[in-house]
Amino acid sequence: MQQASQLMVDKRTLKQIIRELKRWKAPATVLLTLYIPPGRPISDVVSLLRTEYSITDNIKLKRTRDAVQRALAAAMDRLTRIQKVPPNGLAVFCGEDMETKDFICFVFSPPEPVPVFFYRTDKWFHTEFLEEMIEQEETYGLVIIERDQATIGLLKGTRIQVLEELEGYVPGKHHKGGQSQRRFDRQIEQFVKGFYREVAEAMNKHFLPLIEKGVLRAIILGGPGYAKQDFLEEARDFLDYRVRQKIASKTVDVAYQGEAGLRELVIKAADIIEQNKYAELAKAVEEFKLHLAKDDGLAVYGDKMVKTALEMGALKYIIVDEERPDADTLAEEAKKYGTKVYFLSGDLPEAEWIRKTFKGLVGVLHFRIM
Structure with a gap:
């Protein structure tokens, strides 16, 4: 059984999930979206999905029927492993790309309570309730x-x-x-x-x-x-x-x-x-560019150099691409050493340059270490 703490995601992770879900489109209504509010018994939801599964036998096109049934089966399988709906509820997204046969199934508890019970299979995933949670940002x-x-x-x-x-x-x-x-x-x-x-x-x-x-x-x-x-x-x-x-x-x-x-x-x-985050990030990037141009030894980049400086307690801050697989790990490690962390946004003009040139990880030192 999965515990509630294992299902929780924070707002930054939620942004990444939404971005991934929005990439998925289908020629038929085969992508499953399910929102379960707090307090709703898991058994009731699984029972509903079983009923929906039996109804899908009436879908004439085999390709569409198989895709919907695969999504429903995956959702039921994941939900039966969860003992109780977490305090913030659950969000479930399961479906396949009918061209490539790629398949995803996300089941998680969002950072804010799910407001309604919602179930639908459609040509896209319904992320609107999650997007409202992102809007709670500054x-x-x-x-x-x-x-x-x-x-x-x-x-x-x-x-x-x-x-x-x-x-x-x-x-x-x-x-x-x-x-x-x-x-x-x-x-x-x-x-x-x-x-x-x-x-x-x-x-x-x-x-x-x-x-x-x-x-x-x-x-x-x-x-x-x-x-x-x-x-x-x-x-x-x-x-x-x-x-x-x-x-x-x-x-x-x-x-x-x-x-x-x-x-x-x-x-x-x-x-x-x-102290808005965008303005702070823009200033941090400008400072990194200045030290890089001056070649004064205070600009660092690359995994090895940044991690070495971090362990020495020499880093003033790091700028890390939020899409890097190790972004959360780096952020947690940085906090241990009192190093400020900026997550790189795609809206910043220099974002692509930092991603391509420095693999999405740069920093500025308090003092030279070499």
């Missing part, structure tokens, strides 16, 4: 605003996500002068106000659900020149009061739109975000 809304362009995004942990990019139509300058000029200027301002209203409504749409869940810490507003303050004044009546309350009092000068602009916004807003 989350910030990001907005870059200009008179005719805007980017709305999120910062969750160390990950930056573009939610929406908007463009407005604002005519160029009019040069006739007199009343015609003043009338044209008023028209331009109306176009700008209309665009600001569109941005405000998009912010309400994206941020209100996160505020209602209690996961949005603040909204960081950035952009060039005076557009930021103009937006706050003109869009005040269109922003939901709860969204307005989340906007940080300090705004940030940002030169770009899109994902590049959001990265710039996060780094420049480090004091607002208070």
Whole structure:
């Protein structure tokens, strides 16, 4: 029998599981998803799956029938080894790739309680309940605003996500002068106000659900020149009061739109975000690059060099790819020596460089050891 402690996964492991599950797709409804909330007897669930198994005999296509039955059989086999549903419940994902015949079956207890009983076989795994748990991470809304362009995004942990990019139509300058000029200027301002209203409504749409869940810490507003303050004044009546309350009092000068602009916004807003993980990771990578360029002996990389420095207590911090099989082991070992650990996020521009060049493991020393 499996114990509850053996089934528990933390949020970082959950991210990896979700990423893997999202890769799986099927031409027929053969991928099994099962969520079991706390307190639900295992025997009841297994009984339900046995009933479902008997019903699958009615599936006409043998290939589909075999795949569904294989998933159900694997889920029942795994569940019968568990004596009791853990305090946070269980999540079960079993299914095969009908082309390659590859098969997976994940059974685990998530880091937060499973909210509902849910069973389905589909063309994909249903990870939405798990994704809501990931959203409980430290989350910030990001907005870059200009008179005719805007980017709305999120910062969750160390990950930056573009939610929406908007463009407005604002005519160029009019040069006739007199009343015609003043009338044209008023028209331009109306176009700008209309665009600001569109941005405000998009912010309400994206941020209100996160505020209602209690996961949005603040909204960081950035952009060039005076557009930021103009937006706050003109869009005040269109922003939901709860969204307005989340906007940080300090705004940030940002030169770009899109994902590049959001990265710039996060780094420049480090004091607002208070030790945010992405800003910390970005600074750590910059420090590693600086020592590497200076060749001063403080930048270390490669398993052997990093582990030797770690055992000597000489490491200030390590940056480790979260997808490395030994990432958790390295993190636990580092903590024993008081070494800070940063998990490498794919959203960081240098992530692929560190993975390919240094096999996803680098560090910076307190002092030279060679």
